[in-house]
Amino acid sequence: MKLICDGLDLSDAVMKVIKATSQKTTNPVLEGIKLVAEDDTLTLSATDLELSMQKSIKAEVFIDGETVVPGKFFAEYIKKLTNEQIELTCNEKNMLEIKYTDSTGNIQALSAEEFPNIKRLENAESFEITSKDLKSLITKSVFCVSTEDSRPILKGVLFEIQDKKIKAVALDGYRLAMVNKDLKDNSSNFTCIVPARSLNEISKLLEDTDEIIKVHVTKNYLMADVNDTRIITRLLEGDFINYKQIIPTQFTTEVTINKAQLEDALDRASLLSRIDRNNLVKFDITDKLMMLSSKSDIGDIKENITVALNGNDLTIAFNVRYFNEALRVINDEFIKLSFTVASAPCILKSSETDEYVYLILPVRVV
Incomplete structure (x- = not known):
């Protein structure tokens, strides 16, 4: 693998996907960021098996390839090189060389073959909503989720999609939030329960604009593309509390x-x-x-x-x-x-x- 990219673009992408790396794992590849260089694009991916994030940036790719770099160290290193053109070269032994101005750094990376495949959602339901409305929907509801492990279903927000409307419901046993927004479109009527952590990461990417965000949902996963960043999260399984009766x-x-x-x-x-x-x-x-x-x-x-x-x-x-x-x-x-x-x-x-x-x-x- 060999490529040249802009340091600011690389730093921005790393800072986004690093949120999906695992902080508590015995598998080092889950602490890493996968780099894939092909077709004048560098794609960065991270996952902890519950939340996955991907972001692509422009790059001048000389040799296609892929590797997995240690997430935390790579993020700290690249963050200090934002004003530089960065050359990344990875050899067959997964030694990644980082060149910038007249300096060089080397990082021992991992084989990309060890990195989990990030889910591709097929036969998904979907809904479309403006960026500002989705951001407001999340902001106005997610703070009411439970933080208690004893009731894991309450650590997420219930989405009810029906007739071009979406309702978000969250509760923790002491308070409840119910927020309603209009949709631009929806493929059918359905419900899902989205982990609060994933919604917080989606919210950070959203802007207060009328840009249309398309969200895809299957039985077990939700996917959203926001500003060239893809987030895929595993949904919570189980029955939500019958909030209407309370x-x-x-x-x-x-x-x-x-x-x-x-x-x-x-x-x-x-x-x-x-x-x-x-x-x-x-x-x-x-x-x-x-x-x-x-x-x-x-x-x-x-x-x-x-x-x-x-x-x-x-x-x-x-x-x-x-x-x-x-x-x-x-x-x-x-x-x-x-x-x-x-x-x-x-x-x-x-x-x-x-x-x-x-x-x-x-x-x-x-």
């Missing part, structure tokens, strides 16, 4: 409130709760006022916000982190909070659209 539909207290005012007030009110590490903030809702309060051994904080109330007065408490993480991804000026009793969940949604719904369980106050 979302209340009737309420006795509804509040419309300015989102920015609520976010700022919660941030200040939570200062003391963060010190005590209980993250508890109490909501006292009356006719035209919502008072947020927290206290600890060093004092107390009370924040008053003017609201539009429909229904009964209510006192209820929450882990403020769950509220803050939801508010952080919302762009609406006004939101609606809906309650029943102090022991039942709160529903947070847009005051104007059905784009998102968040369910947050309360905390019992003694």
Whole structure:
């Protein structure tokens, strides 16, 4: 293998695919990045058998070939050569020579024959969505997934595709996110559960544009091509929780409130709760006022916000982190909070659209 490529292009590709290398493995090839040179293209691939990433860059290829380089070391090395034209030459013993300006480095690589074949999806279902909508769909839902290994199915986001619409659902036992977006097209109606880690990597590649992203889905895998980078992820297997039965539909207290005012007030009110590490903030809702309060051994904080109330007065408490993480991804000026009793969940949604719904369980106050 022999080629010349731009250092900045190579560094960008390496930094993207390195995310798919395995960090905990006894198989060194899974820690590596596969390089394939052919047809004036250098293709980089990495996989941990759950997540695979590929990216191709332009190169002047003199001799076709392939090898697997140690991922972490290669990434650190190439990152320091971004302003250089880089020549890569690999001999029959998989010794990779890296030339730049008047300098040379050598890396002992591995045989590409040891590298796992990355799945090619055949007979796949598909859907099309704009880049900005897919990014928003992921951002507004993925933070609600569980991090507990005891319930692995909840470490992913449920995608429900139906009639040119997609719904993303995530929950961790304390809160739930449900986000709706329009699709440009879909081949059929289907569902899948995508690991949160994979969605986070897809989101990093997406831009806030109207570019159409086509996503392919089979029984076990999902594939997306974003800006010359291909991501293939294994789907989670099993039945997702019947989330519809846990979302209340009737309420006795509804509040419309300015989102920015609520976010700022919660941030200040939570200062003391963060010190005590209980993250508890109490909501006292009356006719035209919502008072947020927290206290600890060093004092107390009370924040008053003017609201539009429909229904009964209510006192209820929450882990403020769950509220803050939801508010952080919302762009609406006004939101609606809906309650029943102090022991039942709160529903947070847009005051104007059905784009998102968040369910947050309360905390019992003694």
